Amino acid sequence: MSTEEKQLYTVSIYTENNIGLLNRISAIFQRRHINIESINSSVSEIEGVSRFTIVVNLEEKQMKKVIGQIEKQVEVIKAYYHTDDETIYQESCMFKVLSDLLFEERQIQNIIKESNARIVTVNKEFFVIEKSGRKEEIELLYRELKPFGILQFTRSGRISVSKQPMKISEMLEAFNQ
Amino acid sequence: MNTETIKSTEVLAPTTERISGSEAVIKCLLAEGVDILYGYPGGAIMPVYDELYKYQDKLHHVLTRHEQGATHAAQGYARISGKVGVAIATSGPGATNLITGIADAQIDSTPMVCITGQVGSHLLGSDAFQETDIVGISTPVTKWNHQITKASEIPEVFAKAFYIAKSGRPGPVLIDITKDAQFEEFDFSYKKCEGIRSYKPVPDVDFEKVQEAANLINNAKKPMIVWGQGVILGEAENELKAVIEKAGIPAAWTILGASAIPTSHPLNIGMVGMHGNYAPNKLTNECDVLIAIGMRFDDRVTGNLATYAKQAKVIHFEIDPAEVDKNVKTDVAVLGDSKESLAHLLPLLQEKSHPDWHQEFKDLYAIEYEKVIKNDLHPTKEGLTMGEVLKEINIQSKGEAAIVTDVGQHQMIACRYAEFNQTKSNITSGGLGTMGFGLPAAIGAKMAAPEREVVSISGDGGYQMTIQELGTIFQQKAAVKVVVLNNDFLGMVRQWQQLFFDKRYASTEMVNPDFVAIAKGYYLNARKVTKREDLKEAVAEMMASKEAYFLEVCVEKEGNVFPMIPTGASVSDIRLE
Numbered sequence: 001m002s003t004e005e006k007q008l009y010t011v012s013i014y015t016e017n018n019i020g021l022l023n024r025i026s027a028i029f030q031r032r033h034i035n036i037e038s039i040n041s042s043v044s045e046i047e048g049v050s051r052f053t054i055v056v057n058l059e060e061k062q063m064k065k066v067i068g069q070i071e072k073q074v075e076v077i078k079a080y081y082h083t084d085d086e087t088i089y090q091e092s093c094m095f096k097v098l099s100d101l102l103f104e105e106r107q108i109q110n111i112i113k114e115s116n117a118r119i120v121t122v123n124k125e126f127f128v129i130e131k132s133g134r135k136e137e138i139e140l141l142y143r144e145l146k147p148f149g150i151l152q153f154t155r156s157g158r159i160s161v162s163k164q165p166m167k168i169s170e171m172l173e174a175f176n177q
Numbered sequence: 178m179n180t181e182t183i184k185s186t187e188v189l190a191p192t193t194e195r196i197s198g199s200e201a202v203i204k205c206l207l208a209e210g211v212d213i214l215y216g217y218p219g220g221a222i223m224p225v226y227d228e229l230y231k232y233q234d235k236l237h238h239v240l241t242r243h244e245q246g247a248t249h250a251a252q253g254y255a256r257i258s259g260k261v262g263v264a265i266a267t268s269g270p271g272a273t274n275l276i277t278g279i280a281d282a283q284i285d286s287t288p289m290v291c292i293t294g295q296v297g298s299h300l301l302g303s304d305a306f307q308e309t310d311i312v313g314i315s316t317p318v319t320k321w322n323h324q325i326t327k328a329s330e331i332p333e334v335f336a337k338a339f340y341i342a343k344s345g346r347p348g349p350v351l352i353d354i355t356k357d358a359q360f361e362e363f364d365f366s367y368k369k370c371e372g373i374r375s376y377k378p379v380p381d382v383d384f385e386k387v388q389e390a391a392n393l394i395n396n397a398k399k400p401m402i403v404w405g406q407g408v409i410l411g412e413a414e415n416e417l418k419a420v421i422e423k424a425g426i427p428a429a430w431t432i433l434g435a436s437a438i439p440t441s442h443p444l445n446i447g448m449v450g451m452h453g454n455y456a457p458n459k460l461t462n463e464c465d466v467l468i469a470i471g472m473r474f475d476d477r478v479t480g481n482l483a484t485y486a487k488q489a490k491v492i493h494f495e496i497d498p499a500e501v502d503k504n505v506k507t508d509v510a511v512l513g514d515s516k517e518s519l520a521h522l523l524p525l526l527q528e529k530s531h532p533d534w535h536q537e538f539k540d541l542y543a544i545e546y547e548k549v550i551k552n553d554l555h556p557t558k559e560g561l562t563m564g565e566v567l568k569e570i571n572i573q574s575k576g577e578a579a580i581v582t583d584v585g586q587h588q589m590i591a592c593r594y595a596e597f598n599q600t601k602s603n604i605t606s607g608g609l610g611t612m613g614f615g616l617p618a619a620i621g622a623k624m625a626a627p628e629r630e631v632v633s634i635s636g637d638g639g640y641q642m643t644i645q646e647l648g649t650i651f652q653q654k655a656a657v658k659v660v661v662l663n664n665d666f667l668g669m670v671r672q673w674q675q676l677f678f679d680k681r682y683a684s685t686e687m688v689n690p691d692f693v694a695i696a697k698g699y700y701l702n703a704r705k706v707t708k709r710e711d712l713k714e715a716v717a718e719m720m721a722s723k724e725a726y727f728l729e730v731c732v733e734k735e736g737n738v739f740p741m742i743p744t745g746a747s748v749s750d751i752r753l754e
Contacts, residue, residue, distance in 0.1 A: 071498070
């Protein structure tokens with residue numbers, strides 16, 4: 001068997017926007033005992049076409065096979081996989097913190113400023129910080145805020161765009177002709 | 178539904194008519210050329226059954242005795258005819274009972290459309306009576322599935338379902354229809370589906386790849402073909418025959434490829450895989466170019482991949498891109514429909530005969546004959562062998578019968594020894610290995626091809642998994658010839674217990690009922706054979722019967738199927754005893 005190393009891949013899947021497709025795609029990973037590191041589903045640049053962004057840790061050999069299985073699904077238009085070097089990617093996160101801290105602990109304001117996070121809302125009881133960036137940056141912010149007490153934390157799945165063009169519109173155009 | 182996803186042309190008059198969803202279901206089936214469907218009624222599908230009653234002169238519904246039987250019958254229908262098989266059931270348990278057949282059709286690429294009733298859309302998710310998430314449950318085992326909650330979706334979804342089931346690499350599709358959508362009236366018109374923008378069923382043939390394949394074949398000293406069901410599904414039998422004859426290539430088949438080329442063809446060198454023939458398994462690891470056509474290198478074919486055909490250049494003709502390099506790394510992959518690819522390959526091939534290479538197959542066959550085949554077909558000891566029953570059926574059917582098998586020892590013996598003169602004659606559960614497949618599949622096959630002799634061969638284990646379908650045979654007057662090779666054991670598992678578990682026969686011994694009495698209970702002509710001297714005459718009586726006939730043959734209890742490649746072993750380590 002291959003001694004190839006596992007690495008993170010960002011899978012981008014363009015699909016029709018139909019009920020049940022998420023189930024169909026996630027089943028492909030589940031059946032092969034592959035853990036999904038993060039998953040995001042959204043609209044894409046093309047009207048009526050959805051885009052899944054899935055991050056997995058795999059050997060390239062297996063990644064290729066999984067892409068084949070994904071593309072085989074009737075309502076999948078096209079699937080790609082990319083290494084981190086081949087994409088521009090971001091994640092987003094939110095922290096809920098007690099409002100008192102914002103005024104009592106001056107350091108928090110510095111942390112927010114230096115991390116390029118922004119305050120989404122402030123009220124008497126709590127305030128909410130939002131930050132977009134790489135996973136490591138978000139993890140750093142988490143570590144810095146932890147000592148002050150975090151009421152709630154959540155991080156989104158990765159979203160990414162590839163450096164190379166994907167040409168989905170051309171593909172759909174070709175079908176219409 | 179995105180209506181833009183389908184390009185279509187009118188097949189029926191473009192005028193619309195106001196009908197119920199359930200009547201629309203029938204009209205869709207008729208528009209797709211369906212003449213028979215197999216199923217079982219129940220609450221959530223009753224509106225459709227009410228329409229089936231009204232349309233019974235145009236559409237024949239076959240009441241099976243279990244929904245699993247309906248799917249296998251639809252599979253048998255599809256496998257012998259090449260048409261889409263249709264099964265129908267109610268919600269909840271009716272729907273879940275279809276799953277085994279759907280999974281079987283998925284792994285064996287059988288075109289099938291399954292229709293299930295569903296609770297009313299306002300009840301979805303409320304744990305209503307007989308509600309089950311059949312779309313969720315069937316997702317991993319269907320090529321496509323869809324739930325209809327509005328009658329207006331019916332024509333487009335049905336058109337898409339039949340197109341998807343049949344095109345490219347075929348497979349099962351499930352349509353779930355809520356009860357309110359069946360009752361709802363709407364303006365019906367039907368357009369056949371001719372394409373889906375996200376789905377390319379057949380990849381374009383790359384002519385450079387065909388040329389590369391031809392170059393490898395032309396320079397080969399020891400080429401060998403292994404073909405699979407892709408040849409039958411692609412109706413490429415003539416093209417394959419022309420290729421092997423022109424290039425003089427010994428050609429072996431996977432279990433689902435059986436019958437594409439007549440058994441008697443001099444270049445047909447037999448079956449590959451776990452219980453395949455000695456020569457093609459051994460020589461897989463001797464050939465210099467291995468040409469795989471419409472097959473998927475299943476683990477039962479390859480044995481240990483680390484030692485499979487490592488010396489050979491591998492060419493893979495395949496319609497499904499996901500199969501290329503999945504199990505075996507190929508040197509040249511020719512994507513596309515096998516009929517088209519092989520037609521392009523033929524003129525590029527040089528005429529060859531490779532006599533020395535052929536001799537190697539003949540020499541190994543002689544060894545297999547001496548060690549295995551002779552004893553299977555011409556036994557001298559007392560007990561009847563499964564092989565001699567097959568031999569008798571071959572002789573008396575003159576190789577024209579369609580052989581429908583179940584799963585186990587009898588299946589391996591049938592595939593090894595059945596003689597096939599025509600294609601689409603071997604109907605068996607290959608990938609899933611579904612016990613209970615045989616009897617209902619034979620019913621579907623016989624109804625799809627009433628002019629053909631259809632012989633169902635089962636073991637005593639699998640037969641009892643769907644034995645209730647004798648009722649369907651009787652009610653439909655389906656003239657299936659039902660053979661049970663009874664060894665009072667779950668023979669294949671027992672064989673493994675003998676070889677790999679020190680003869681600890683855990684739960685493999687069967688205490689069987691009076692099978693003849695059961696068959697007679699269903700008003701079938703039936704007979705039991707226990708002695709060699711009665712076999713010929715009993716088979717003759719069965720073959721001469723114009724009606725269904727049941728024949729039980731009591732065979733030796735602890736017979737084994739050889740050759741055998743033990744799990745995880747190399748194809749070259751195939752055992753003869």
